[in-house]
Amino acid sequence: MAQQKAAAIIxxxxxxxxxxxxxxxxxxxxxxxxxxxxxxxxxxLLGRSGCGKSTLLRIAGGxxxxxxxxxxxxGAPLAGPAEGxxxxxxxxxxxxxxxxxxxxELGLDALKLSQDxxxxxxxxxxxxxxxxxxxxxxxRELSGGMRQRVGFARxxxxxxxxxxxxxxxxxxxxxxxxxLRTDFLDLWIARQLPTKAVLMVTHNIEEAVLMCDRILVLGxxxxxxxxxxxxxxxxxxxxxxAAFHAxxxxxxxxxxxxxxxxxxxxSQIHGGLAQHLSPVSTNRIGGxxxxxxxxxxGGSAELAKIAVPLSFDINxxxxxxxxxxxxxxxxxxxxxxxxxxxxxxxxxxDIEQRKRLxxxxxxxxxxxxxxIRQVLDEREGHEAPRARFEFELQDHLNQNDADSTLQAxxxxxxxxxxxxxxxxxRTFSLDHGET
Numbered sequence: 001m002a003q004q005k006a007a008a009i010i011x012x013x014x015x016x017x018x019x020x021x022x023x024x025x026x027x028x029x030x031x032x033x034x035x036x037x038x039x040x041x042x043x044x045l046l047g048r049s050g051c052g053k054s055t056l057l058r059i060a061g062g063x064x065x066x067x068x069x070x071x072x073x074x075g076a077p078l079a080g081p082a083e084g085x086x087x088x089x090x091x092x093x094x095x096x097x098x099x100x101x102x103x104x105e106l107g108l109d110a111l112k113l114s115q116d117x118x119x120x121x122x123x124x125x126x127x128x129x130x131x132x133x134x135x136x137x138x139x140r141e142l143s144g145g146m147r148q149r150v151g152f153a154r155x156x157x158x159x160x161x162x163x164x165x166x167x168x169x170x171x172x173x174x175x176x177x178x179x180l181r182t183d184f185l186d187l188w189i190a191r192q193l194p195t196k197a198v199l200m201v202t203h204n205i206e207e208a209v210l211m212c213d214r215i216l217v218l219g220x221x222x223x224x225x226x227x228x229x230x231x232x233x234x235x236x237x238x239x240x241x242a243a244f245h246a247x248x249x250x251x252x253x254x255x256x257x258x259x260x261x262x263x264x265x266x267s268q269i270h271g272g273l274a275q276h277l278s279p280v281s282t283n284r285i286g287g288x289x290x291x292x293x294x295x296x297x298g299g300s301a302e303l304a305k306i307a308v309p310l311s312f313d314i315n316x317x318x319x320x321x322x323x324x325x326x327x328x329x330x331x332x333x334x335x336x337x338x339x340x341x342x343x344x345x346x347x348x349x350d351i352e353q354r355k356r357l358x359x360x361x362x363x364x365x366x367x368x369x370x371x372i373r374q375v376l377d378e379r380e381g382h383e384a385p386r387a388r389f390e391f392e393l394q395d396h397l398n399q400n401d402a403d404s405t406l407q408a409x410x411x412x413x414x415x416x417x418x419x420x421x422x423x424x425x426r427t428f429s430l431d432h433g434e435t
Contacts, residue, residue, distance in 0.1 A: 006038035009162050009197040010060055010078070015069030017055055018222075026067075027398055028222035029055050033069070035216060035225070037162070042188070042198040044212035046205065046251065049315050050400070052223025053201040054166055060199055061085050061164050074161070083110070086160035088151050090167040094139045100126065100150050101135040107154040125157040128192065130183060145176035152184070159194035166201045174311055185211060189235050204313040205304070209247050210237050217254055221262075221401075227254050248304045252335035255314060256303065259322055260332055272367035274396035275326070277408035278319035282415040286346070286354060288320045289329060292339055293347035300338040323408075327361045359416035368393075369409050372428055373418050382430040386421075389428075 015033040018026035030052045037043045045053045058064040059071060062081045071078040073085070086107065094103050104122045113121070126135050129149045139147055148168065155163060169177035187193050202208050208215045212231055219226035229251065233243055266275045293299050297306065307317050321337050324330035329343035339347060346357050363370045372389060376382050386406065393402035410421045420429045 006040055008036045008038050008072075009074065010199070011036040011070075011072040012056075012060065012066075013070045013072070015056075015059060015066045015071065016222075017052070017059065017064070018067045030059075030066075031222040031224050033223075033225060037197045037199055039196045041213045042200060042211055044208040044215040045199065045201045045218060046203065046208045046215050046314075047218030047223070047226075048203060048220065048255075048318055051218040051220040053203075053218055056218075056223065057087075057164050057166050057199060057201050060162075061087055063087075083158075084161040085164065086155040086158055086162075087164045087166065088148075088155045088168045090170055094147055094150055096139050098138070099135065100131060100137050100139075100142075100153075103139070103150055104153045104157050107157040111158060121157050121159075122153075125153040128156065128187065129153040143176070144172050145180055148172060148180060152180075156194065161196045163193075163195040163198045164200075165198060167203065168200070169207065170202075170204070170313075181207065181211065185236065203315045205248055205251050206239060206308075209233075209244060209251070210239065215251065217251060219258055221398075226258060227251075229254075245304065249302065249335055252302070252304045255318060256321070256332050256335050259318060260325065263322065263326060269396055273371055274393060275366070275368065275405070276397060276401045277326070277366070277368075277405045278322060279404050279407040279411060280319045280323045281411060282358065284320055285323050285327075285329075289324065289339065289343055289347035292330070292337065293344055299344055300336065302336050303332075304335065306337075326365060327358070328365050329361065355416060358412070359418055362412055362416050362418060366409065366412070368405065369413055369416075369418060372409065372413065376419055376428060376430050384428045386426040386428065 012033050012035050015030060016028070017030040018028045020026060033056060035043070045056060047053055055064060059066050062071070062073075062078045062085065073082050095106070098106075101122055104125055105118050108118050108121060123135065126132055129152050131146065131149050131153060134142065134146065139150070142150070148171070151168070169181055172180065188195075188198075200208075200211065209231055215229045215231060216225050217227040217229065218224065229247065231247060233241070233247075237244055263275070266272075269275075291297070291310070292301060292306065303317060303321065307313070310316075321330070321332050324337070324343065325332045328340055329346050330337050330339050342357065342361065346354055349357065363373065368389070372384070375384050375388070389406060390402055393405060397405065413419050414421060417431070420431055421427070422429070
């Protein structure tokens with residue numbers, strides 16, 4: 001007899017979402033999203049900040065309406081927040097003037113239960129999540145991990161069919177996050193949770209492989225599903241297993257390949273002036289280059305392996321790797337980063353040597369930085385307003401990307417002493433000694 005296919009809890013068909021720019025033009029955030037979450041499944045949404053993960057989660061929860069497409073919850077169109085869907089947020093979102101028990105009972109408000117039933121179910125959820133004895137405590141008395149347990153209890157108290165989790169462990173320290181993650185998985189594996197399916201947003205690759213049955217890797221501009229990766233490893237999973245590492249490496253390869261493709265494509269737009277940059281500090285760029293140059297890496301490492309001792313997730317690691325790649329201090333390829341000859345000199349140089357080399361590479365490989373310097377050199381008075389460059393960027397980038405790109409160039413230009421920027425007047429200028 002053929003095995004019956006698990007029922008879909010929620011389905012998204014051809015979902016798109018756009019927000020309005022200040023000009024009134026649409027800004028696409030998600031495009032052509034198709035996914036289904038089946039009963040008994042934890043599905044992960046993985047990607048860098050800005051790829052639309054949280055927007056997609058909120059659409060699945062009925063908190064945001066898609067611009068187009070269809071969302072079905074248990075086979076029926078989802079027109080707004082629905083009974084049976086609960087959310088655990090990244091921040092604890094607790095009312096500080098209410099006790100743990102009062103905060104958990106808020107998760108039952110919409111069900112209109114009797115006071116006795118509310119109390120019974122809330123105490124059961126508190127006990128389930130490991131907070132028994134703390135029901136009379138206030139949030140200020142609890143650690144960050146315990147506050148997030150209250151968030152979980154409040155979400156689970158309504159016996160949700162679908163649990164949405166928006167980076168639920170990211171605000172916690174490493175040890176606390178690991179404990180709470182393990183406790184949640186223990187309850188899930190033992191089928192002690194009322195929830196039938198979970199949709200989880202994360203930017204931690206190991207966390208996704210540790211917890212999820214499937215992982216959707218999202219690309220950006222606009223957000224789209226770049227890859228779907230099944231994780232068939234039995235639970236509980238061992239981070240040291242070769243099969244575990246193989247999946248982690250596969251995801252890093254996908255993400256870095258898309259990153260370098262995007263860098264190459266953007267370098268062709270408007271003479272490279274529209275190259276999107278993440279505002280990574282020069283301290284992080286230099287520190288990472290030093291780490292990569294030193295033993296045991298010797299100038300080359302798999303990103304998956306160097307991320308672990310640094311406790312970096314993809315929002316920490318990929319922007320640094322992209323900056324080094326753009327500046328040609330390193331080459332990123334198929335999940336591996338390797339210092340160039342100039343990168344080794346940069347990693348090993350003293351402060352002044354680093355600044356000189358950084359300035360050379362900034363002018364040579366970041367057209368926007370060279371453009372700003374050229375405009376300042378040519379203008380009488382050697383000054384230019386920030387708006388002058390914002391307008392140019394916004395012809396090719398959305399406002400957020402234009403802002404982050406200018407923020408990156410300002411930081412790098414200051415470090416290289418290429419120009420001065422006054423945030424009060426929002427003006428670029430040259431040092432008087434250079435004019």
